[in-house]
Amino acid sequence: MHELSLAMNVREIVEEAAKANGSSCVREVNIVVGAFSSVVPDALEFAMDVAKKGSVFENAAINIRLEDTVVLCADCNSKTKVDDYFFRCANCGSGNVKVVAGDRMYVESIDIEK
Numbered sequence: 118m119h120e121l122s123l124a125m126n127v128r129e130i131v132e133e134a135a136k137a138n139g140s141s142c143v144r145e146v147n148i149v150v151g152a153f154s155s156v157v158p159d160a161l162e163f164a165m166d167v168a169k170k171g172s173v174f175e176n177a178a179i180n181i182r183l184e185d186t187v188v189l190c191a192d193c194n195s196k197t198k199v200d201d202y203f204f205r206c207a208n209c210g211s212g213n214v215k216v217v218a219g220d221r222m223y224v225e226s227i228d229i230e231k
């Protein structure tokens with residue numbers, strides 16, 4: 118399950134951020150999971166529970182927010198949301214699109230106690 122290695126990456130990011138702020142207490146970690154990121158939110162939540170043990174954010178709340186997949190159309194230049202794996206522009210129907218959101222998982226913000 119690759120969610121565990123992702124969770125360990127998050128742990129590194131959070132520990133680095135806490136260290137940079139001279140804090141050893143993290144209140145909240147906000148993670149964004151894109152609809153097309155191949156990350157399973159439930160599995161990530163479980164993996165985060167494992168990854169935070171013994172870390173600076175052991176008692177922090179882990180918030181996972183889902184992000185829609187958005188494509189940018191090269192033909193009409195509009196950004197539209199896609200609901201399935203058929204990546205095409207919802208405005209003009211063109212398949213000449215690029216995914217601009219929702220294809221990855223990332224740490225959006227970390228609430229660190231000063």
Ligand SMILES: [Zn+2]
Nearest residue numbers: 190193206209
């Ligand atoms: Zn278009």
